[in-house]
Amino acid sequence: MAQPLEFVPPSVVGGFLRVVFALPGPVKRLIAGAPVVRDGQRLALDAQVLLRLLRLEGESLGAATPAEARRGLARGSAMLSKVPARPVRTREIAIPGDVSARLYTPAGLADGSPLLVFYHGGGWVVGDIATHDTVCRYLAVHAEVRVLSVDYRLAPEHPYPAGIEDALTAYEYAVENAESLGADPGAVAVGGDSAGGNLATVVGLFAERRPAFALLFYPATDMSVRRRSRELFGDGFYLTDEDMTWFSDHYCPEERRKEPRVSPLLADDLSGFPPTYLVTAGFDPLRDEGEAFAERLAEAGVPVALRRQEDLIHGFANMWSLGGRFQEAVSEAAGALRTGLALHRGGGTREPGSRG
Structure with a gap:
């Protein structure tokens, strides 16, 4: 089943991600949900927000074939294409x-x-x-x-x-x-x-x-x-x-x-x-x-x-x-x-x- 962001151009998704990550902490917490604690560690809010958004994207490292997995990673990288100043x-x-x-x-x-x-x-x-x-x-x-x-x-x-x-x-x-x-x-x-x-x-x-x-x-x-x-x-x-x-x-x-x-x-x-x-x-x-x-x-x-x-x-x-x-x-x-x-x-x- 297609995911909500799957067919959106990666540059657009990347811009959306940067907007979300610029939001105040309390707003990001609403997006992320309750804090995640496991093995005595608390997951960073930034990481929790990203995981929530990746579920919307439907991103997975593995896939049915290596070619599909390679396309998926390339798409994910294109979303995060910022370079140093x-x-x-x-x-x-x-x-x-x-x-x-x-x-x-x-x-x-x-x-x-x-x-x-x-x-x-x-x-x-x-x-x-x-x-x-x-x-x-x-x-x-x-x-x-x-x-x-x-x-x-x-x-x-x-x-x-x-x-x-x-x-x-x-x-x-x-x-x-x-x-x-x-x-x-x-x-x-x-x-x-x-x-x-x-x-x-x-x-x-x-x-x-x-x-x-x-x-x-x-x-x-x-x-x-x-x-x-x-x-x-x-x-x-x-x-x-x-x-x-x-x-x-x-x-x-x-x-x-x-x-x-x-x-x-x-x-x-x-x-x-x-x-x-x-x-x-x-x-x-x-x-x-x-x-x-x-x-x-x-x-x-x-x-x-x-x-x-x-x-x-x-x-x-x-x-x-x-x-x-x-x-x-x-x-x-x-x-x-x-x-x-x-x-x-x-x-x-x-x-x-x-x-x-």
């Missing part, structure tokens, strides 16, 4: 090995800046450079970095390990060609959200040269087991249990899901992983596996800052343009990236250890 120049990059990428350079950023190699989320099945354009622009501007956004191959057309192969190829290219990209070859970081966070994590473990820093938004780190957060938040909070099963089944056969390149939490040794800022969302099925990975990093002696944005939902990085709690959380992550890279360039990191 500071101009950002973009350039398409063709990486040997048939991997495409886009380089983001904020206006006025000097040559020799740090570089973030970014992998978009989308369950290894949906998403692309365009769906995460605003996230990359925001990080570039607010972390004072160049960002290389990678268009890795997607399942089911290209199942595991194709995406990982592309992720490693793009990172190695970035390190080897940093100067031609205008960046410091000694300050190349990796980052990503959700499935992209998984790819960034795998690169951090298996790349020949350790990244300078890892910025991980609610990463998928263990496909082998179900954790408590998946039971608590697997329905009604944007990313669902059904979505996760749909993505996993398209990406990787069950018999390979314990391999560290699928489930990096299961790697034997994490001591060589780069310094990390890992942020989870309180109302996210992926919360517990992300936090378990941060705990293992700490046990391995890796400098790691774990931050739970306990009142937010999966995907908040893509929602920064709505302001409020979404933008606050992404601003904090951008600040952590900027600080972490500054410490690295100041000589505050360890020598690489062994690989996982």
Whole structure:
């Protein structure tokens, strides 16, 4: 059945969203309904309003086919297409090995800046450079970095390990060609959200040269087991249990899901992983596996800052343009990236250890 907003142009829906989010708090509370409290956490009003509006839109991450799911995510991204006020120049990059990428350079950023190699989320099945354009622009501007956004191959057309192969190829290219990209070859970081966070994590473990820093938004780190957060938040909070099963089944056969390149939490040794800022969302099925990975990093002696944005939902990085709690959380992550890279360039990191 068609939903009320399904056939409205995304630019119109986006304008409507911004009007709603500019309303006074009491009015937004009327739209959202009674506060939602679960696992000792209270859902942010901004997140609750958005979830209510997404139900009107009929948006779901999964769909009957990958093509339908990709169209749905593209439509959702078009609704949230605001960009930072500071101009950002973009350039398409063709990486040997048939991997495409886009380089983001904020206006006025000097040559020799740090570089973030970014992998978009989308369950290894949906998403692309365009769906995460605003996230990359925001990080570039607010972390004072160049960002290389990678268009890795997607399942089911290209199942595991194709995406990982592309992720490693793009990172190695970035390190080897940093100067031609205008960046410091000694300050190349990796980052990503959700499935992209998984790819960034795998690169951090298996790349020949350790990244300078890892910025991980609610990463998928263990496909082998179900954790408590998946039971608590697997329905009604944007990313669902059904979505996760749909993505996993398209990406990787069950018999390979314990391999560290699928489930990096299961790697034997994490001591060589780069310094990390890992942020989870309180109302996210992926919360517990992300936090378990941060705990293992700490046990391995890796400098790691774990931050739970306990009142937010999966995907908040893509929602920064709505302001409020979404933008606050992404601003904090951008600040952590900027600080972490500054410490690295100041000589505050360890020598690489062994690989996982």
